[in-house]
Amino acid sequence: MPSKKFWKSLRQLPVTLAAIVFSIFLLGVAAAVSLMPEMPGMSVAALVAVLVSLAGLTTGVIVLLTRAKARPRTADPQYEGLLDVFPCPALITDRNGKVLQFAPMITTVLTGVEIGAPVFGFFGEHAPRAHTLLADCLEGRQAQGMCALTSDSYATSLARLGQGRVLWTFCNRTVIEEMPLPESYGEAPRLTLGRNGAILWMNNALRQMLGGTRRHARDAFVDPPVEHGRLITVRTNRAIRQYLAVELSREAGRRDILLVSPPAGTQRVEQPEIERLPVAILTCNADGALLSANRAARRLIYGDEATVRPLPVHLSGLLEGLGRSLTDWLKQVCDGQAPGQPEFMRLLEQDTERYVQVTLTPQLNGQDLPRVMVVLNDATDLKVMEAKFTQTQKMQAIGQLAGGVAHDFNNLLTAISGHCDLLLLRHEPQDPEYADLIQIAQNSNRAAALVSQLLAFSRKQTLNPERLDVGATLSDLTHLLNRLVGEKVNLKLQHKSETGPIRADKRQLEQVLMNLVVNARDAMPEGGEVRITASEQVLDMPIMRDRAQVPAGRYVLISVEDDGTGIPYEHQSKVFEPFFTSKKAGEGTGLGLSTAYGIVKQSGGYIFLSSTPGQGTRFDILLPVYGAEPAPVEIPAPEPVRIRHGDGRVLLVEDEAPVRAFASRALRMRGYEVVEAASAEEALRHFATPDFSVDVVVTDVIMPGMDGPTWVAEAMRTRPDLRVVFVSGYAEETFGDAKKIIANSVFLPKPFSLTDLTATVQEQMGEAVAA
Structure with a gap:
């Protein structure tokens, strides 16, 4: 039986069909007449009918073919x-x-x-x-x-x-x-x-x-x-x-x-259109079974859009790091219980660590069968920058903590070493207690050196930068480094000529190299070789390394490499943190690398670690090449100062009572009249008295309430000729340019000894006498 569509098509061609039917009828009549030989006249009529019917039939067929060709063939x-x-x-x-x-x-x-x-x-x-x-x-x-x-x-x-x-x-x-x-x-x-x-x-x-x-x-x-x-x-x-x-x-x-409700099969976006989109899109069902991946997704996942590789069976075989069940997330999205908030996840089976931002969008067909469109955006650079920012914030927080601890320790050490100096003045070398006091003084100095390393890490130590030739600095340090590594370890130094100068504190740069060499020596207990190389490196464009971006420019590259045991991967992100050490208890303070890190960063450079467990470790230091400058003028060394009794008046402003007690006793022993103040506000109250006068002010920089530079600037409005000695457990750079705008001021870092304090005050009063 012909279908309804067939009869429908016939109804749409009434004229053409009538012509074809009439032509067939004429053919039949002509055939009947041709069977009557007794009627010759009818034969002629039959011939004419045949010709007409053939013409009509041909025309009808041509019309049908033409309409069939013109008729759309895509009735979806x-x-x-x-x-x-x-x-x-x-x-x-x-x-x-x-x-x-x-x-x-x-x-x-x-x-x-x-x-x-x-x-x-x-x-x-x-x-x-x-x-x-x-x-x-x-x-x-x-x-x-x-x-x-x-x-x-x-x-x-x-x-x-x-x-x-x-x-x-x-x-x-x-x-x-x-x-x-x-x-x-x-x-x-x-x-x-x-x-x-x-x-x-x-x-x-x-x-x-x-x-x-x-x-x-x-x-x-x-x-x-x-x-x-x-x-x-x-x-x-x-x-x-x-x-x-x-x-x-x-x-x-x-x-x-x-x-x-849309009919079954109606889709929001057709698959060919998804394939052409420049956004990585996957589709999966509500259970997470992967159905398809467009060209951009294949490029993101496999690195090549033409790569034809089977997709993982489940979305969890492609992504990880959600922090909760991926299937539960898909179900919540399909049920409308989860907002369309994107999540950051990690791509699996990648040569390098790759992160993507994942957004799920539900799609339903007419039968409410859920499908999920998974949109992926490459977030690797974003995660790297986020990790770099987090690491920077973490190191900054640790640095602030280390600086604060160092400041407090310097106050304690000032009091300990100062009172020890006072006791030593009352004992002769032959006294039984003299050796004990010397031990206290020596251990105080050791503690001060330890605190100095904390300040180096926190980048709050006082540096004396100068124009340095790296080759000459390494040559001068070779003898000391050879003594440090011992007989089992061979030290090899290679310096390429034509490296530009750098600007750094020579003493601190030497400290960095010594710390790195000592770590290399300890990593090779059975002996080996430590290689130090220096060369110039030119970066035409910024580079990203270890989550740090190094700007383009000229750098001097100093590398310290060993063949030791290497550093475990899980420890490599922590090696620059203070007090972190992989050595046995009692063999290290955990401040060597953190000190090196702080000095390099404070010098405007970068330090990177490359280590493979069992194969060795290499530290790379990048310091910017310093522009040419006039030859330094030789400044004659200051002549030694002989301390003598003074008769001036000193205002001592210090919030730490033990430090204030030592300093006041030390100055009084040298003959000075001392006026004490426990705060900046108390010091200003003294200056509010018209007849109050002092020759020198000794003040702490960091104090509760008003700090040292602020209150001194306030006092100098009425006493512009005031001479000041600033003391602090922090570095001189801590209070920035404040000291520069205060005339007749000098800086004395804590911990200071009795001799350091009295000599500095004597110089400010102009009572120094050449030895």
């Missing part, structure tokens, strides 16, 4: 289903306006609709308006207008469907409201939108679906705007679903929208 069942769900007449054309498919309801608006016929013919005098609507639609503009197709005016709306198809809908407000909707749409969600997406009204069906009213489209829909013919995602109170937006009418900026 997906769009037939789409037309069936519309509650108003609709049809689909190609880009040129030729009808491809139409809904049965179209006959209520248009008559004589045929596949392949131009749609403009049904608009009559409104055909130019229809042309304009189609052009607007194809160019992405709003395509809606009123057209009189029958006795009523219809709101004609156009929407692009992809693959060159255009959806035409014809809605009459009166007809729509009176027309009985299909049973499945009797309670279809419906709303009225105003300008800018404000929701002016919604029916009970939509209100129940959302679990209450909403004021704006963005509060009700996952992906506004709500446009005619567009699939939109609705986050309901139970799940996430997709609906087709059908605009029933538009009047004075108000739009009446009906939400209908």
Whole structure:
């Protein structure tokens, strides 16, 4: 039996079929007449009938073939289903306006609709308006207008469907409201939108679906705007679903929208379009089973978009580091319980560490079968910068802690060593207690050296930078380094000529090299070789290494390398932290590398570690090449100072009572009159007295309340000739340029000895006498 589509096609070709049937009839008549030899005249008529019928039959066949060729061959069942769900007449054309498919309801608006016929013919005098609507639609503009197709005016709306198809809908407000909707749409969600997406009204069906009213489209829909013919995602109170937006009418900026369930198989974005997108996109089901990966995703995962490799069975085989179950996250997203917040995860099976930002978006088909679109953005650089920032913040915090501890220790050591000096003045070398006091003094000095390393790490020590030749510095240090490494270890020094000068504190640079060489020696208990090389390196562009970015420029590269046991990978990120050591208890303080780190950073350089367990370790130091400067002028060394009794008046401002007690006793022993103050505020109260006068002020820099430079500047408003000695457990650079704007001031670092203090005060008073 012929199908209904066959008979439908026959009804669309009545004239052609009539011609073919008439031709066949004439052939039959001619054949019958040819069987009558007794009627010769009829033979001529039969011949004529045969010729006419053959001509008609040929013409009919040509017409059929021509129409068959011109008839569209892509009547997509997906769009037939789409037309069936519309509650108003609709049809689909190609880009040129030729009808491809139409809904049965179209006959209520248009008559004589045929596949392949131009749609403009049904608009009559409104055909130019229809042309304009189609052009607007194809160019992405709003395509809606009123057209009189029958006795009523219809709101004609156009929407692009992809693959060159255009959806035409014809809605009459009166007809729509009176027309009985299909049973499945009797309670279809419906709303009225105003300008800018404000929701002016919604029916009970939509209100129940959302679990209450909403004021704006963005509060009700996952992906506004709500446009005619567009699939939109609705986050309901139970799940996430997709609906087709059908605009029933538009009047004075108000739009009446009906939400209908899309037919099975209707997809929001077609797979070929996803394949061409420059964003890495995966698709998976609600359980995490991977379904597809587009070109950008393959490029991100495999490094080559042309690589055809099987995807992991599950999303968890591709990503890790979520911190919770990936399956639970997918389920929450599909159920509408998790916000669309992206997460940072790590790609598995990569040659280097790669991070991606993962965003999940649910997609549902007509049967509410969830699929998830997984969008991946390469976040490796972002994570590297984040890790670098975190490490910098961590080292800065440790540095502040170390500097604070060093400051407090310097105060304690000043009191200990100072009072020890006072006791030594009252004992002769032959006294039994003299040796004990010497032990206290020596251990105080050792503690001061330890605190100095803390200040070096925190970059709060006082440096005396100068123009240095690296080759000469290494040559001068060779003898001392050879003594440090011992007989079992061979020290090899290689310095390439033509390296530019650097600007650094020579004593501190030597300390860095000694610390690195000692660590290399300890890593080779059975002996080996330590290699120190120096060369110039030019960076044409910034480089990223160990989460630090080194700017472009000229650098002197100093490398210290050994063949020792290496550093375990889990320890390598901590080696520059103070008090961290991988040595046995009692064999190291954990301050050698942290001191080196602080000195290098304070000198404007970089230090990097490269180590492989069992194969050795290499430290690379990059110091910027320093520009040429005039030859330094030789400054004669100051002559030794002989301490003598003074008769001046000293104001001592120190918040630490033990330090204040020692300093005041030391100055009084030298004959000075001492006025004590425990705070800056107390010192200013002394200066508020008109007849108060002092020759020298000795003040701490860091104190509770007002600091030293601030109160001194306040006092100098009325006493501009004030001479000041600043003392501090921090470095001189701690209070920046404050000392520069205070004339007649010098700096004395803590811990200081009795001799250091009295000599500095004597110099400020001008009482120094050449020995």
